[in-house]
Amino acid sequence: MAYRQWVRRFIAMVLGVITLFALFNYTIDPLWTFCHSNRFNNAQPGFNERQLKTNRAYFCGLEQYDALLLGSSRVTYINQHDFEGMNVFNYAAVSTYPVEYKGWLDVAKKIKQGAFKTVIIGVDFFGSGDGAFCKHQMKTTPPASHYFGTTTSFLYRYKMLFSMDTLNRSLESIEHSRHLGTIDYTRDNVKQTIHIDQKRAQRVRQQQRQIYINAFYGKAYHYNRKLKSYFKTLIEENPQTRFVIFTTPISAELFSLLVKEGNLPDYKRWMHMLVDTFGEVYDFMGVNTITKDLNNYADLHHFYPNIGTLIADRITGVKNPDLPEDFGVLITDKNIDAHLQQIEAQAKRLQNR
Secondary structure, eight states, X not given: OHHHHHHHHHHHHHHHHHHHHHHHHHHHOTTOXXXXXXXXXXXXXXXXXXXXXXXXXXXXXXXXXXXXXXXXXHHHTSOGGGSTTOOEEEOOOTTOOHHHHHHHHHHHHHHHTSOOSEEEEEEOGGGGBOOHHHHHHHHHSOOHHHHHHHHXXXXXHHHGGGOHHHHXXXXXHHHHHHSOOSEEEOTTSOEEEOOOOHHHHHHXXXXXXXXXXXXXXXXXXXXXXXXXXXXXXXXXXXXXOEEEEEXXXXXXXXXXXXXXXXXXXXXXXHHHHHHHHHXXXXXXXXXXXXXXXXXXXSSSSOBXXXXXXXXXXXXXXXXXXXXXXXXXXXXXXXXXXXXXXXXXXXXXXXXXX
């Protein structure tokens, strides 16, 4: 009898520990598989944006959203709540290429069980290329369906409550909720960041210059001839959706490197393709009041969230005294030639520095 009683107590203790383990992970919910918020989980690193955002979209729903925001890591810094007159879900993630847009839109429509009224896409010049490095990234990144399959797999949200990896993420979330990290996500899918010191920023910029020279610009660049077909497929498969396209504003210093490496003709070709396909494009690139000021950037191309607010205000037509007139020029077939001439003049001034 004593042996049986000991076994029962042992089993009860083990089950109790497992229950507390799962309850702890549920309370913090670092994988966004539940929708609650508390003071212990109001900030966390975005360690796997594709999976996290798919989890949130699926388990918390997209029915209330009439607009979708797509793009790379640059677009993740735009607050989805800044688009006045729209309910936007920010589905952007690091190193997202145009070939992926269809997959992410398809997954979002499947979750929403319907079409979006508006799809906003932040396009990057690096995404127009299919050089060796770009091809490698596009080939090795799992498709959107992979992440959706993980989210919808059998008992996924419950199995992850018993994972040690989830526990480590939970502890990380608690720490970041107490003391914000360099970059964190809030529970409502908003990226927040602190301004990093100039010494650290300068080190990062120097590294990025070499990366762009070696992987994206100059001889490493090759225009992706399939690019227009990616976009035309989006339009054809979503006839009820209005597409809003904008170029992501890299710093003038990085734009100067683009010009120096001989990619200005590629940039002009890219812009013509975008306008020809979509009819109009908001161009935030080039040399303007915002891109000239490196204080607006954490590195050479990731702008701070307050700049994302300016982008949203330009797109939605919100009057903002902090929004410079030269930031976000609406380009159509009527003004593209004049605009590109101005860009070329800017490029010559950069080369003469």
